Amino acid sequence: MKKILLASVIAALGTAQALAADMAPRSYAKAPVMAVPASSWQGLYVGGNVGYGWGDSSVDAVFLPPGAFNLNNERPGVHSKGAIGGAQLGYNFQWGQAVFGLETDIQGSGISGSASIAPLFNPGIAAPTLGTSLTTDQKISWFGTSRARVGFSVTPDLLLYGTAGAAYGGLKATGDAVNRGDIGLHSLGSLDQTKLGWAAGGGAEWMFARNWSAKVEYLYLDLGSSTVFGRCNCGGVNPGVDYTWRFKENIVRAGVNYHLGAW
Numbered sequence: 001m002k003k004i005l006l007a008s009v010i011a012a013l014g015t016a017q018a019l020a021a022d023m024a025p026r027s028y029a030k031a032p033v034m035a036v037p038a039s040s041w042q043g044l045y046v047g048g049n050v051g052y053g054w055g056d057s058s059v060d061a062v063f064l065p066p067g068a069f070n071l072n073n074e075r076p077g078v079h080s081k082g083a084i085g086g087a088q089l090g091y092n093f094q095w096g097q098a099v100f101g102l103e104t105d106i107q108g109s110g111i112s113g114s115a116s117i118a119p120l121f122n123p124g125i126a127a128p129t130l131g132t133s134l135t136t137d138q139k140i141s142w143f144g145t146s147r148a149r150v151g152f153s154v155t156p157d158l159l160l161y162g163t164a165g166a167a168y169g170g171l172k173a174t175g176d177a178v179n180r181g182d183i184g185l186h187s188l189g190s191l192d193q194t195k196l197g198w199a200a201g202g203g204a205e206w207m208f209a210r211n212w213s214a215k216v217e218y219l220y221l222d223l224g225s226s227t228v229f230g231r232c233n234c235g236g237v238n239p240g241v242d243y244t245w246r247f248k249e250n251i252v253r254a255g256v257n258y259h260l261g262a263w
Helices: 002-022
Strands: 043-058 060-064 077-095 098-117 120-122 127-129 133-155 158-178 186-209 212-231 240-261
Touching: 043 098, 043 212, 060 158, 077 133, 077 240, 098 158, 133 186, 133 212, 133 240, 158 212, 158 240, 186 240
Parallel strands: none
Antiparallel strands: 043 077, 043 240, 060 240, 077 098, 098 133, 120 127, 133 158, 158 186, 186 212, 212 240
């Protein structure tokens, strides 16, 4: 009986060793690494901006008819400056690192400037004439642009771009040439119009958080020139002054955009 029991135990041990040898070691697969998507500039965005504008221009004051007042024509220089603020809306298309888009914006503007000359020069006596003066001021009260943007994503989160397109704005200006201060002969001209022009520049935009970006941008704004005749209140042949104002400004602004994604 003991011999039978011992033989059974030896047989069982042999079977267990054979089964262990036949079993392959268990392998554990690594969990897949989840890829973090890179920032995308594709899609619609909306945002706001604040900035500053400045420019140097000149105003032509031409006395008409020639010789009516015996005063030289004048060209005072105007240094304009002021704060701006507004909102923008745009859409980007992205192919690889290239980004193309359209953007439109509207801005409230405090850009203004003025100039004055007194007294004015009388070529007939080769000397200034007392009681004469010229004053002028101009302002861009609002403006907007509609531009194309072409950019390159130097990193997934940093976009450098150039931009150009149409511009438009509300312009105001006044000019007053006083011919004889003692009796108040004024040639007063005023301007209040909306003018079409162009804008071009460039900037950088940084995607600092999911769906949020910040940008800095420079634009050269050219709304052209406008001429108004200021008729003298002196009667007679109705002489006066042709005033020509120029509206060309440098714009620097910073803004924030919220990206809604592709639609």
